[in-house]
Amino acid sequence: MGAENSKPASQVSQHVFSSDTPVRFSNELVDSLQKNTTTDSTRSKQQELQYQLRLTSELEKLRDQEAQNLSKLTESLSAESDKSEEPSLTEKLSDATSSSSTLAEKQRQKDMSRDSVTKEIEALRTKLDARKKLEQADPSLNKAKENVVACLRMHDRRPLDCWKEVETFKKEVGRLEKDFVEKTIR
Secondary structure, eight states: OOSSOSSOOSSOOOOOOOOSSOOOOOHHHHHHHHHOOOOHHHHHHHHHHHHHHHHHHHHHHHHHHHHHHHHHHHHHHHHHHHSOOOOOHHHHHHHHHSOHHHHHHHHHHHHOOHHHHHHHHHHHHHHHHHSOOOOOOOHHHHHHHHHHHHHHHHTTTOGGGGHHHHHHHHHHHHHHHHHHHHHHHO
16 A cells, blocks of 8 residues: 555656567658747737737728718717707697797707808807916016925925025915905905
């Protein structure tokens, strides 16, 4: 029972198969194998490139197909919006009982198309851009800020030396905050 080790021997045993007849390869096969310079890594790289090319071509096909679907849908939606349907009886009754401002708003919504909405958005953007952006900062605040920045650049290893400039900047900000609160309370 304990005559053999439980672990296999560290030497790998080789199995040699011997045949009764000698194995011969043709000279062409041996030459082609010796002249072949492709390795496993080059074959795998070539295969990866083929996969990537096929994948990109399939993605391009899908993109083209989706673009065509999108164009068809936008055409059908724009064609549907151009068609005017006959209002139902309930819509006619509600129109008869509603005020003129409600009717005008309803007509405006009905007349709205994608093009008119984009034009209206562009008009609103130009109006917004034409407005005054922000008030200019107080010149004394700008001067105090520049003094703090200049001091910090000059004393980059010792920023605590700029305490006077920082205090001046804080006073200017406090003054502007107080002015703002007074304006909003009035």
